[in-house]
Amino acid sequence: MSTRSGHHSKEQPAEYSSNSSKRLLTHCLNTTAGPVTLVSMYASTLSATSDTKDEFYDKLATSISSILRKEQLVILVYKRSPSKRNLQILQATNEYWTELSKTIQTTAITGNIRGMYDEIKTAMGPVQNKTAPLKSTTGEVIVDKGQQMERWVEHYSEPYSRQNVVTTTALDVIECLLVIEDLDTKPTTEKLSKAIDSLASGKVPGSDGIPPDLIGHCKIVLLLPLHEILYQCWIEGAVPQDEIITLYKNKGERSDCNNYRGILLLSIVGKVFARVILVPLCRNSTQSHSVISKLKDQQ
Structure with missing residues (x-):
């Protein structure tokens, strides 16, 4: 950055006057070589509003127009002379995004899809949850939270409450499958142990906050208590209520x-x-699939 100004006299110090605002600073120096005006500016950023930008440039134009032609004008632009602190911030920001990009690329190449999406979420930032009042089947807006929950129950119960009519021709085509006696046998601790061993690690815990890795590592301790709960659900024919999450289709x-x-x-x-x-259901999935295919062809 170079400035055009006269040398100060050793016998007579320079006199000055100043005028400053938030983004504009003006200094007028009276030197032996004549008056010198220094204008230091920090222009509005791109994200600033149009009114803010217009106000800044109007003040700049007013300051420059008030300077006499015989005076020397020196404009100090902040962007051309960034401070050491801003340079460090810029360097740290570039290093962060470069490292994050490398991590996303590495996880994608190695096939770690879950890790790749986690890093992408980090780059994208938190997602804003948008909600809107629901409408009833007649088109009325529902504002009450309790009535909205009842509307969701009605919506998800409707597909299972319909009575489907199947033609006699389609029923005659259905093959009689073998009775799967294994489905009637009560669940054993061996079956429960195999089911625990099949859990994939690293999955997100459910509504209870218990991750699968914890159940896998503590299988010896949890096997019998979990089997008692499973056996009770089997006898009563009911399981604890699950949670339904609604996702907007965009x-x-x-x-x-x-x-x-x-x-x-x-x-x-x-x-x-x-x-x-x-x-046990998957053991007969092939035969069941063929029967379902024939049933669809007859409909």
């Missing part, structure tokens, strides 16, 4: 329940219980 009105996708959130223990039931 299209359509937010007040319409049909524009949401419901996800059933099971706890890790609930997933273990579900796997105990799922294993």
Whole structure:
């Protein structure tokens, strides 16, 4: 940065006057070489409003126009002379984003999809949760929280309350499957132990906050208490109520329940219980799939 100013006389010190604002600082020096005006400015950023930018440039134009032609003008631009602190901040910011980009690239190359999405979430920042009042089946806006919950219950119960009519021709095509006697047998500790061993590590815990790694490491201690709960659910024919999370499909009105996708959130223990039931069902999945395909062709 260079300035054009006269040398001060040793016998006579320079006289000066100043005028300052938030982003504009003006100094007028009377030297032996003549008057010198220094203007130090810090321009408005790109994110500033139009009114703020206009106000800054109006003040700058007024300050420059008031300077006489015979005076020397020196403009000090802040952006051309960043401070050491700002340079350190800029360098640290660049290093952070470079390291984060390398981490995302490494996780993508190594196949760590979960780690890749976690780092992308870090880069994107927190997601804002947007809510909107729901509408009833008749189009009325529901504001009350309790009535909104009842609307969600009605929405998700409707698909299971419909009575489907199946033609006689389709029923005649259905093959009689073998009776899966294994489904009637009570769950054993061996089946529960295998279900716990099949849990994938590193998964997000459920609503109870218990991660799968904890259940896997403490299997010896938790096996019998979990089996007692599973056996009780088996005898009563009911399981603890699960939690349904509604996810917006990013299209359509937010007040319409049909524009949401419901996800059933099971706890890790609930997933273990579900796997105990799922294993014997999968043994006959091939035969069941062929029957379902024939049933669809007849509909």
